[in-house]
Amino acid sequence: MFEIFAYIARGAGWTIVMTFGSAAIGIVLGLPLLVLAESKFALIRGIYNSIVHVIRGVPTLVWLFISFFGVGQLGITLSPVTASLLTLSIIATAYMSEIYRGGMKAIPAGQWEAAGALNLDRWSTLRFVIGPQLFRAVSPSVATQIIGLLKDSALVSTIGVADLVFRAGIMTQYHAHGLYMFGIAGAVYLLLSLPIAVFSRTVHTRITRRYAVA
Amino acid sequence: MSISHLSPNSSALEEGAPAMEGSFVSAVQLTKQFGEHKAVNDVSLDVAKGEVISIIGPSGAGKSSLIRCLNLLEVPSSGRLRIGDATVDFDTGTPSKASVRNLRNYTGMVFQSFNLFPHFTALKNVTLPQMRVHRRSKAEAEERAMQELKRVGLESKAGAYPAQCSGGQQQRIAIARALAMDPQLMLFDEPTSGLDPEIGAEILQVMRKLASDNMTMLVVTHEMEFARHVSNQVAVMVEGSIIEQGPPEQIMTAPNNIRTQKFLSAVLGR
Ligand SMILES: Nc1ncnc2c1ncn2[C@@H]1O[C@H](COP(=O)(O)OP(=O)(O)OP(=O)(O)O)[C@@H](O)[C@H]1O
Ligand SMILES: [Mg+2]
Secondary structure, X not given: OHHHHHHHHOOHXXXXXXXXXXXXXXXXXXXXXXXXXXXXXXXXXXXXXXXXXXXXXXXXHHHHHHXXXXXXXXXXXXXXXXXXXXXXXHHHHHHHHHHHHHHHHHOOHHHHHHXXXXXXXXXXXXXXXXXXXXXXXXXXXXXXXXXXXXXXXXXXXXXXXXXXXXXXXXXXXXXXXXXXXXXXXXXXXXXXXXXXXXXXXXXXXXXXHHHOOO | OOHHHHOOOOHHHHOOOOOOOOEEEEEEEEEEEEOOEEEEEEEEEEEEOOXXXXXXXXXXXXXXXXXXXXXXXXOOOEEEEEEOOEEEEHHHOOOOHHHHHHHHHHEEEEOOOOOOOOOOOHHHHHHHXXXXXXXXXXXXXXXXXXXXXXXXXXXXXXXXXXXXXXXXXXXXHHXXXXXXXXXXXXXXXOOOOOOOHHHHHHHHXXXXXXXXXXXXXXXXXXXXXXXXXXXXXXXXXXXXXXXXXXXXXXXXXXXXXXXXXXXXXXXXXX
């Protein structure tokens, strides 16, 4: 009994790698994309918008199959892990940069103007004025997005990455008891989402304590 | 006070009279266009060191646009601007980063909406720009910040976040933040408009003190009492142009321009 549980739970390794790997990449790469999203050139904004639209408009599962089965036809063979991480990272990046874009809109123009009037250079303005406010504005959405990635990561089982779902599937094939096997997988997902939710809540209360007075 | 200010006739200004010797700020034929609309239309303005000029006029006249042109929050479409030793010519393309920086080094600005950084305490609001722009050490910047907070009567709020301060307190912190940067020209864009009259009076008191300390100030305001009793000059702006400029008494009691008369009778209710 415990062996079965342990076998499935070990799938959490790949689930965590897929979720937090792609989240980390998305959180970082989403930032430079913001430069394109906010470009003063309509053409660059147009290109950015189309790319993001295409990435978000096609189901994750389809992207996963394209990068695993489809790209192989072009002569590049990706391992299941590489294909999965690549796909989830690209999708995460598109979502994160859209979250950042929304967060930027929430920062009043007066903040940029005050920084400009005080003669702060661009880097100081971003680093000390805009960045911290952006972080506070987006952290709830980023947390929600990470939980979304956690759930989406279950799709990687379809191309053979031995994550929670994959292992629960194998145990079901051997022993039946699908309810029990996938119940274990589901419980581990919940467990993994817990720290993300707690982190988000903590950040949120720390902010509101300061901001919302008066 | 320069001669051109004394002239109640604004035509000399509109033709872009050359900057007067000794003027500290000299704007020549500034125009700011938004699309087809000229928010600022060929405005020339000289300000002597230590002078306080109030800019009054109806809503949409271009008062904010004009003073935002002076620190380049709006880049004028054409014209020339000199503050102290910093000069920018807008007819020859967009100003370089260095010239923007030089010009802004002379100016401080106070906004209607305060625009404090909400994630910093009052002290950090006043300290951080000094450290980043003037490379002051933390200790130096904090010492200066406390002086300025004291000057606006808010040392006790040093550790408070903007959200923990009233509107009037926030505006005074914003003034302290600007002053700590050693500006030689202070720009105020309706600093009291968002506040209750009694609270606005606190701000006006701070500004009055600043004026008596010889700060050069350009003040967009609806406070006719302030315009009349604190400023050396009142400029009346209508539809993008300064239609009349002169000593407050003259503008308030014997305006030459019919549109000034109409505006004043509307705001003063007489
Ligand atoms: N960023 C902008 N884009 C387009 N039009 C603008 C912009 N800023 C100002 N304007 C226009 O320029 C004109 C002058 O606006 P401005 O804000 O300078 O007037 P104001 O005299 O300060 O008015 P108020 O007393 O209401 O503050 C208005 O018609 C306004 O709509
Ligand atoms: Mg205005």
